[in-house]
Amino acid sequence: MDAATIIARVRDGTEPSQGEMNWFAAGLASGKVTDAQAGAFAMAVMLKGLSEEGRVALTLAMRDSGDVLSWSLGRPVVDKHSTGGLGDCVSLLLAPMLAAVDVPVPMISGRGLGHTGGTLDKLEAIPGTNTDVGEDRFRAIMDEIGCAIVSADRNMAPSDRRLYAIRDVTGTVPSIDLITASILSKKLAAGLDALILDVKCGSGAFMETEEDARKLAKSLVSTATGAGCKSAALITDMSQPLAPAAGNALEVVEVMQALTNPKNSRLVDLSLALAAEVMVLGGYDTAPEVAAVKLRDTLTSGAALAKFDALVAALGGPKKFSEDWRARLPEANVIREIAAPKTGRIAALDGHAIGMGVVHMGGGRLTETDRIDPSVGYSDILAIGTEVAKGAPVARLHAASEKAAQAAERAYLSALTIADDARPVPLMIDRVG
Numbered sequence: 034m035d036a037a038t039i040i041a042r043v044r045d046g047t048e049p050s051q052g053e054m055n056w057f058a059a060g061l062a063s064g065k066v067t068d069a070q071a072g073a074f075a076m077a078v079m080l081k082g083l084s085e086e087g088r089v090a091l092t093l094a095m096r097d098s099g100d101v102l103s104w105s106l107g108r109p110v111v112d113k114h115s116t117g118g119l120g121d122c123v124s125l126l127l128a129p130m131l132a133a134v135d136v137p138v139p140m141i142s143g144r145g146l147g148h149t150g151g152t153l154d155k156l157e158a159i160p161g162t163n164t165d166v167g168e169d170r171f172r173a174i175m176d177e178i179g180c181a182i183v184s185a186d187r188n189m190a191p192s193d194r195r196l197y198a199i200r201d202v203t204g205t206v207p208s209i210d211l212i213t214a215s216i217l218s219k220k221l222a223a224g225l226d227a228l229i230l231d232v233k234c235g236s237g238a239f240m241e242t243e244e245d246a247r248k249l250a251k252s253l254v255s256t257a258t259g260a261g262c263k264s265a266a267l268i269t270d271m272s273q274p275l276a277p278a279a280g281n282a283l284e285v286v287e288v289m290q291a292l293t294n295p296k297n298s299r300l301v302d303l304s305l306a307l308a309a310e311v312m313v314l315g316g317y318d319t320a321p322e323v324a325a326v327k328l329r330d331t332l333t334s335g336a337a338l339a340k341f342d343a344l345v346a347a348l349g350g351p352k353k354f355s356e357d358w359r360a361r362l363p364e365a366n367v368i369r370e371i372a373a374p375k376t377g378r379i380a381a382l383d384g385h386a387i388g389m390g391v392v393h394m395g396g397g398r399l400t401e402t403d404r405i406d407p408s409v410g411y412s413d414i415l416a417i418g419t420e421v422a423k424g425a426p427v428a429r430l431h432a433a434s435e436k437a438a439q440a441a442e443r444a445y446l447s448a449l450t451i452a453d454d455a456r457p458v459p460l461m462i463d464r465v466g
């Protein structure tokens with residue numbers, strides 16, 4: 034086999050076989066495939082597209098380019114993947130809720146890059162917590178608690194790391210086929226039986242339009258299913274932050290509030306919906322409505338909170354985080370309200386601009402090696418449709434210095450539209466699968 038023939042097959046629409054895809058993905062991981070060949074492959078896929086079969090073959094090949102975990106827990110293991118957004122701390126709520134009803138969740142997560150945050154950074158906003166555990170510790174935490182949220186081992190889907198870096202500099206990031214294989218190769222390397230996908234759509238999302246979000250959702254669901262993992266997707270709104278906060282420790286505050294005093298909110302509703310869907314996919318329940326009742330009980334009984342406490346402690350954080358969580362979370366030096374420039378209703382919040390406001394405060398990364406300040410960000414964000422009087426707060430900013438606070442305030446105000454009339458935006462847009 035050789036790379037040029039495989040690339041030509043994609044170019045000509047004849048499609049490489051599973052064996053050829055395996056060879057190419059292994060070559061990406063080992064370095065046998067050159068940067069030029071990887072770039073040409075990515076562009077051929079981008080322009081020509083892959084069939085469903087081809088997408089499954091590429092996903093499996095990329096998954097198998099490194100370690101693939103398997104579990105013998107005696108029951109299906111499940112997970113959730115979100116295409117990323119602002120104020121999205123669902124994972125921190127969903128994993129302990131599922132573990133509390135005995136549904137195992139071995140969650141391998143990522144760090145934030147660009148305007149969206151990462152689950153690992155949020156969890157590590159809790160002092161002492163370290164998600165960079167090896168496979169043995171990951172397995173021990175799963176045995177002990179039933180859920181784990183950890184970083185990926187260097188050898189999980191290594192072909193994706195290489196191909197993603199090349200896509201980034203060859204204009205091939207937007208290919209739905211490549212996005213699908215990239216997301217799923219990493220998720221499926223965790224040895225999942227069922228995966229629920231949260232495909233975001235709106236100004237703070239990777240896919241800004243509903244049409245693109247639907248295309249990606251369909252591609253992800255059919256490919257995961259074709260690769261042997263039961264799957265469905267919810268398409269959900271990201272025209273504003275999911276929780277009314279954006280920033281690592283500030284989102285942990287939202288999670289702790291939901292775990293200690295659960296009320297209906299977009300964060301709680303979406304976490305319940307996704308967890309209930311994946312319970313049905315995993316065969317634990319026959320209807321999401323039934324699963325959702327059990328899951329809500331884990332919030333009101335404190336069972337999910339106990340799992341979260343156990344997870345934090347297992348990752349090196351405080352032993353009983355829930356007892357004094359407010360005191361333990363880092364606080365920014367400058368905390369103040371952002372005043373509405375006029376009277377009206379919140380009509381739009383540019384999620385990308387708000388996310389970049391957090392990044393520029395030091396709460397996110399522009400390059401993979403940047404260190405982040407977990408204390409900074411925005412909280413108390415008024416939702417779209419809310420009435421506000423001139424001078425009343427639209428959000429609260431948390432910054433490291435007065436200079437950073439001024440820039441963060443300007444960024445927020447430029448992201449905000451207040452109009453005479455605006456309605457709340459529905460959270461759930463569609464279900465695929």
Ligand code: URA
Nearest residue numbers: 206211212213215216
């Ligand atoms: N997230 C990924 O992991 N890969 C992509 O290609 C896009 C988003």
